[in-house]
């Protein structure tokens with residue numbers, strides 16, 4: 001029996017699922033994980049919290065994940081000057097992918113449209129399809145930037161129900177000026193969503209979209225513990241927005257969607273935010289090293305504010321991908337012609353990747 005033989009929804013026929021290859025390799029630099037392990041003292045505290053949570057696992061978890069929202073609000077408020085994020089402004093789910101799904105369930109769906117700017121995070125359009133929301137692709141400027149004028153033109157042309165932005169953008173690493181987000185917000189009357197999965201890797205002190213929240217009740221900003229926080233396996237994503245947004249998501253979430261174990265693990269990890277984030281500066285340095293060294297190998301590397309680098313000038317990306325895999329290195333073919341993306345990890349991983357690439361024909 002094949003998928004096409006099943007009575008599947010017409011709008012899902014012929015679609016391809018998210019499919020980053022999962023292979024066991026020594027150098028896994030393909031899905032932008034934090035390649036540094038969790039520090040052992042932090043791991044011990046997390047295990048103690050989990051042990052405690054298991055003892056009461058006969059009961060449903062706190063449906064409002066109160067302690068976790070307090071921890072997340074405190075974490076986000078840390079880097080803000082006069083502004084504070086309140087726990088009521090936080091909503092969390094099993095990864096920011098679930099945040100996006102709930103957002104589209106509440107504000108998208110059949111008959112509604114979401115505008116995005118490819119190349120961008122592939123899950124944005126895939127989750128749109130899964131929720132029956134029509135995905136509209138708008139053009140970026142040359143160099144993958146999105147100026148306020150370019151963004152506003154697309155919003156005015158399409159009048160979407162939602163606009164999806166990604167800052168810094170995956171897979172290009174491109175920064176997004178706050179002016180573009182403000183202009184999109186002013187031009188639209190729908191939800192403006194900013195995916196800030198890589199915010200912690202931005203240059204220190206550079207303001208994020210969080211600073212735009214006051215007075216903008218249709219603005220939604222998502223973050224994740226999967227990248228900088230080295231917590232991809234736990235599945236914890238969250239958003240900051242007006243408290244009414246969380247009320248909308250309460251209509252579509254499954255009851256008790258965040259397990260007691262997830263909540264306990266995340267609260268414990270957030271209590272150690274400085275230790276969990278200790279490697280972020282080192283990773284950013286490796287990213288900058290990759291950008292600096294690739295031109296000498298004949299590639300063009302795009303400047304990146306995230307934990308990965310997109311590089312162009314690859315004659316045959318699939319051939320280079322396979323040749324690196326033979327050397328136990330897994331990177332990502334993101335479907336951009338003559339380009340590949342590599343995650344920045346440890347100094348050893350960077351050295352091994354650069355040496356392997358240098359030994360290959362371009």
Ligand SMILES: *Cc1c(COP(=O)(O)O)cnc(C)c1O
Pocket residue numbers: 032094095096097098121166170195197223224225226227232235236237
């Ligand atoms: C990795 C990534 C995420 C993270 O998804 P989780 O479900 O939180 O693991 C979200 N958005 C973008 C742009 C990403 O690259």
